[in-house]
Amino acid sequence: MTQKLLVYVPPHPLIKHWLAVARDAATPSVLFRSAMTELGRWLTYEAARDWLPTQETTVQTPLEICEGTVIDTQIPVAVVPILRAGLGLLEGAQTLLPLASIYHLGLVRDEKTLEASCYLNKLPEKFDPQTRVLITDPMLATGGSIMKAMAELTQRGVDPALTRIVCVVAAPPALGQLNAAYPGLTVYTATIDKTVNEIGFIVPGLGDAGDRTFGT
């Protein structure tokens, strides 16, 4: 069987609600940030389902011993926010993954060529191959930025099968590139939008998530 990129759009009312708030051009920056935080939280909750490592144990309740499952804290968990906009999703993700290490990656697209370049890289030289990696970036448009991020991660030993991308709006060009290069990778997104326009904006999208998050 050929492996394919897995893309989940969780049918959750809170995810739908905060997506609609984020899409609305009338939403002010302060509320847009709340929407990003909430989307980061609920999409990470969904992404953690079959991704966070657990181990079996026994627990002594006040009445008897029973079986239990706890998070396996021996296996490293990393969150990689793609600056700037990925920072908006980080806060919500962090509330669910308090022990995760955060590795910032700063990428920016050239407004004309749409090519992504890296201006900050806090990734370690090498990741433990068992590391669970969660990437946060609210927009996957042409795919240039996420492909660059994935290249930086995989060349440092990250396994795409143990990686989850949390985004808000994903567009077909980015998903197509990820599918071709990283079968076995999984994306959690609030929606898959129809297209990317000639200036690199996702349509209908939510505008420029970085600008709207930081009001700049």
Ligand code: PRP
């Ligand atoms: C936006 C967005 C993604 C990228 C997606 O970042 O946050 O990282 O564009 O586009 P792509 O799939 O075509 O590469 P931007 O370059 O605007 O930087 P910012 O987050 O600092 O605003």
